[in-house]
Amino acid sequence: DADVTQTPRNRITKTGKRIMLECSQTKGHDRMYWYRQDPGLGLRLIYYSFDVKDINKGEISDGYSVSRQAQAKFSLSLESAIPNQTALYFCATSDPTNSGAGANVLTFGAGSRLTVL
Amino acid sequence: AQSVTQPDIHITVSEGASLELRCNYSYGATPYLFWYVQSPGQGLQLLLKYFSGDTLVQGIKGFEAEFKRSQSSFNLRKPSVHWSDAAEYFCAVGPGGGKLIFGQGTELSVKP
Numbered sequence: 001d002a003d004v005t006q007t008p009r010n011r012i013t014k015t016g017k018r019i020m021l022e023c024s025q026t027k028g029h030d031r032m033y034w035y036r037q038d039p040g041l042g043l044r045l046i047y048y049s050f051d052v053k054d055i056n057k058g059e060i061s062d063g064y065s066v067s068r069q070a071q072a073k074f075s076l077s078l079e080s081a082i083p084n085q086t087a088l089y090f091c092a093t094s095d096p097t098n099s100g101a102g103a104n105v106l107t108f109g110a111g112s113r114l115t116v117l
Numbered sequence: 118a119q120s121v122t123q124p125d126i127h128i129t130v131s132e133g134a135s136l137e138l139r140c141n142y143s144y145g146a147t148p149y150l151f152w153y154v155q156s157p158g159q160g161l162q163l164l165l166k167y168f169s170g171d172t173l174v175q176g177i178k179g180f181e182a183e184f185k186r187s188q189s190s191f192n193l194r195k196p197s198v199h200w201s202d203a204a205e206y207f208c209a210v211g212p213g214g215g216k217l218i219f220g221q222g223t224e225l226s227v228k229p
């Protein structure tokens with residue numbers, strides 16, 4: 001099994017629908033992240049969580065919300081999806097107990113491709 | 118503002134040729150620096166990382182990168198490219214805490 005698992009891998013939905021993307025990890029890492037990838041823009045941080053009680057907005061949080069249900073689970077919701085939220089979404093984890101740059105190494109899931117019509 | 122620029126959107130090289138992917142960053146202090154690779158349909162995999170010490174960093178799959186503070190650059194190199202290296206490559210910088218700023222990505226194609 002993958003260290004970081006994202007579901008669904010692909011989803012097509014319509015404008016205005018509520019969508020939840022789920023992420024679970026077996027790494028035992030405290031820190032989890034949601035990034036969005038758009039062609040030509042690289043990856044941009046949506047939300048991040050350093051532990052179950054800690055949720056922080058990233059660069060592009062508008063239109064999104066998150067829930068950290070447990071150390072291993074971090075879900076991303078789009079309350080009312082719109083077409084410009086069509087993108088590839090990545091969940092990632094990191095282990096702050098690693099030293100130096102190692103503490104900032106992200107382990108990524110395989111991605112969830114969302115299409116909003 | 119903090120930013121990362123990968124000037125080359127798409128590069129094509131012949132198999133066996135050398136490769137250099139460019140990365141320039143704008144940051145207030147010495148950041149953590151990373152190169153990741155994304156194969157089609159896959160997540161991102163770490164190639165190498167740098168924060169301090171020797172400015173030439175070795176990574177996986179035969180890749181290396183050199184940090185040049187005076188040029189605010191962290192270019193990725195490989196002496197001999199293999200067809201399996203075809204992928205998208207991302208440079209990233211971070212202040213710590215895992216919150217990375219990614220470049221736009223460079224897509225690498227390999228000609229037989």
